[in-house]
Amino acid sequence: MNPESTLNQLKASLSDGQLPSSYGVYFKNTLVALCHALEDHILQNSDAPPEQQPLVLVTFQEGKWYLQEADRYFDVVQSCRHVVISAVADSGFLTHRTGQLENVSLINLDRSDSLVMEWNLIILAPSYTTMVLCHELMPxxxxxxxxxxxDTERKFYGLWTFDQKLVRESAKILIERFRPYNAELADCLLQQYQEIIATPYHQVPDLTGVVSRIVSYLQSSQQELITVNRQNREFWELEGQAKRISRNITGNKLQAFLRMAQRVDERDQNNPCASLQVAALSETLGQILDLPTVKLRRLQLAGLLYRIGLSSAPDEVFTQSPEEMDDATRKFWSERALIGARLLESMPELAIIRDVVAHQLEYWDGSGKPDGQKGEEINIKARILGLVAYFQSLTHPRGKRHAHSLTEAVEKCQELSGTRFDPALVEALKNVVKLAEIGLIQLPTQPSQLPNVWLEEALSSKSKSPKESKV
Incomplete structure (x- = not known):
């Protein structure tokens, strides 16, 4: 990848030099889906007052993709304070009606500029930030x-994120890359940038709908990819290719959720490895109970996704104990399993995982949520997940509550045995903790089979084969 690329400049600007975990190699069709979903979020907020409207910076590869969707962008622009479109001079923007709008600025890229290899969409608003940042692989x-x-098999290094710091930094980088073309425009954009970041906005944006739309688009793009291949390949060659692409798109959908779960952990400074640890300890209890391998794998995945309902939670959820929360925050906290389950509904392949996540707060005595299931009516995986999640949270501080030792945490679980938790599971957990306390075992810190997305590393050199995140 060109060292002048926006991606590389963003990486160089970060204190640790590490791009986020969403960084990977993307198929073109996935990028179309991601951009559609993020643009739809603009359209969904078309009634926002002018001071809340976003600044949008886009780089379309030589304009080819954009011109297929020019009318769609005409509608997007109506809900933006300013849209900057960069592409080569002969891409057709100047003659299209979108390019004539007052709040649209066009930048005619020189073909020697590495920006012609980039596909960027940066959306910067007072209430939310998001972006897709990509650079096509060289031959x-x-x-x-x-x-x-x-065309649909073209690949791009890239990432997508809602992280405010990353989006703001990328916006500044891209604005400065526009400066040689139009210094006056760059100054205007920097002024708008400053106005946006100075605009107060205290409501926590609900971004779960955005990710749900992303997943939905990825589902629909699966069939589109297969159809395109059928038009371009002989039948015998098609079969293997279509299956390969189908698996990739399914992986995309799952990784959208896994990355969302990662973001939850990243927000929780007191417990940043909760999902990994819950997945690992849940798997250990499942092994003690001799659950079959398929159930262990499902339990593992449910552990990684068990907090996904907190993706748009207010910050107080991560900095206060339930006793310290106000009524609104406490309600969000109590509904976290149901919110997560509703989010997972958009991927039918995760139906079993969704049910485990949904019922993690069912209580042994029938007083839990959402269905008031009792005793062994509660799925064994949900019983394990609920107990392990509670235990793991106690071993980390939360608000005014200090972190408990392993022994103290398991004693708290014992107090709820027979009411909230399955007594047999509490006993199994006690045995594991005893072994850990006397040094015979170590509590696992991550599940035995960890999805690549969770430990994804930035590509360090093109001498290595690009690492394909299944996104």
Whole structure:
């Protein structure tokens, strides 16, 4: 990837030099889906007052993709304070009606500028920030025999994120890359940038709908990819290719959720590895109970996703104990399992996982949520998850509550045995903790099979084959 790329400049600007975990290699069709979803969030907020409207910076590869959707962008622009479109001079923007709008600025890129290899969408508003930041692989960066033969197989280094710090930094970088073309415009954009970040906005944005739309688009794009291949390949060649792409898109959908779960953990400074630890200890209890392998794998995944309902939670959820929360925050906290389950509904392949997440707050005595299930009516995986999640949270501080030792935490669980938790599971947990306390075992810190997305590393050099995050 070109060292002048926006991605590389963003990486260089970060104190630790590490791009977020969403960084990976993306198929073009996935990028179309992601951009559609993020643009839809603008359209969904079309009634926002002018001071809350976003600044949008876009770089379309030579304008090719944009011109297929020009009318759609005409509608998007109506809900923005300013949209800057960068593409090569002969892309067609000047003659299209979108390019004539007062709040649209066009930048005619020089073909020698590496920006012509980039596909960027940066949305900066007072109430939320988001972006897709990408750079197409150079021909020599494709592994042998994998160079794309059709458009939808083109690949891009890239990331997508809602992280405010990253989006703001990327916006400044891209504005400065526009400066050689139009210094007056760059100054205007910096002024708008400052106005946006200075605008107060205290409501926590609900971004779960955005991710749900992303997942929905990825689902629909699966069939589109297969259809395109059927039009371009002989039948015998199609079968293997379509299956490969289908698996990739399914992986995309799952990783959208896993990355969302990662963001929850990243927000929780007191317990930043909760999902990994809950997934790992849940798996251990499942092994003690001799659950079959397929159930262990599902329990593992449910552990990684058990907090996904907190993706748009107010900060107080991570800095206060339930006793310290106000009524509104406490209600959000109590509904977290149901919110997570509703989010997972958009991926039918996760139906079993969704049910485990949904029922993690069911109580042994029938007083839990959402259905008031009792005793062994509660799925064994949900019983394990609920107990382990509670235990793990006690071993970390939360608000005024100090972190408990392993022994103290398991004693708290024992107090709720027979009411909130399955007594047999509490006994199994006690045995594990005893072994850990006397040094015979160590409590696991991550599940035995961890999805690549969770430990994804930035690509360090093109001499290595690009690491394909299944996104």
């Amino acid at each position: 020599d960066e494709y592994p042998a025999h994998t160079k794309p033969t059709i």
